[in-house]
Amino acid sequence: MGGFYQGKGGKGGAAAAAAAPAAPAAEGGDGLPGGLKRKLQALGYPELGSVSLSGQAYMKVILWLEEEKIRLYEKIDRAPLRKFDKSWYEAVSKYAKELGVPADGLTEKAMNVKLNVLNGLTNLAVHDIYRDEDEANQLQNAVPQGSQGTQAAKQRLGELLPSLNSILQIFSLPQLPQDAQDTDILAGLKCVLVRVSPTSADEPTLDLQKLPLGVDVADPEVRKAVAVLRLLHGLELQQLQVNINTVINELQQLTANPQTDSRLGRVGR
Known part of the structure; x- marks a missing residue:
């Protein structure tokens, strides 16, 4: 059987990439490390809950990566990848090597090889998507999610600034600007502490x-x-x-x- 996914057309010239070995640890009994599952999730794999290194679940994710993301072959040339029979592993081994992903010894029982092949193809799919978005200038001025919130969370002492500037003025110390960061406000508070409670002679200076x-x-x-x-x-x-x-x-x-x-x-x- 085969043809689980409908391709969107060929895209030749996929760049060859060396596959980094995947972590050997298995999660949930399916043999896939968490990092690899997160990459498949980021790519939008539709059957993430049943993805596995065994049987047709493995064959389907390899086929999906080619038909939906990598697209090294023309649609008609993907027929061997859609036929989930004894010759499938030989076809996938040839396909992976064309992409620069090591696939020597790929069989149903060679779990480590299967894991490394899937990890390598997933890395290549992520790389191609990033390259396409970069060429389309879709990554320009991109701000990581949560970075603005993290920066805002660090500014927690702004309410102290007016009172702190008043105290600094009394002690003839330089005042802080209105947009002073928490680190500057904290330094100002330490200066005030030194003036209010000077270090005694018994304490190290x-x-x-x-x-x-x-x-x-x-x-x-x-x-x-x-x-x-x-x-x-x-x-x-x-x-x-x-x-x-x-x-x-x-x-x-x-x-x-x-x-x-x-x-x-x-x-x-």
Whole structure:
């Protein structure tokens, strides 16, 4: 049997792409890692709930990727992929190799090979869709979903700005602009805390004159300013590291193959 999906016409010249090995972990007993299922979901596979590495469920998803997304063959040339018989794996092995996806040893029982072939074809389909949208300028000025909401969520101290500026003025300290971010407002609050509750002699203090600057500064006042700038830069680098760790952690969750320890900021085992 065959012909489960109606093709939309041929599209030759599909770019060959090397397939990255899929994660071996299985989810829900169907043998597909979560990252691969999410990619199929993003592509709009209509039978995601029954997708599997076994039997016709596997054959149908391979056929769907070719007829609906990749379209390496003309419609008439896809006949061997629609015939779900003993020769199907041989036809798919030839088809995958034409796309640059390793398919040696592809059989019904070779689960690892089947997984890698499906993962490679899925990656190629995602790549082709991205390339088409990029060429059509549909990705221009694209804003990741939730980024604006995340930025807005970080601005939580804006209501304190008028009162804080009044206090800063009393202490003859520079006032903050109306669009000041939470990090600047927090720094202003710390300045006020130092003026209201000065550090006692028993508590350790930071000597800006002894802070290594990395540059030769003779003027004591300029040295203090450079020291403060280095401290602020260190805080920015710390926040940057936190942001990088968050992005890496989210990317690992998308691939369903986490190898990241976000606490250490390291990638790999």
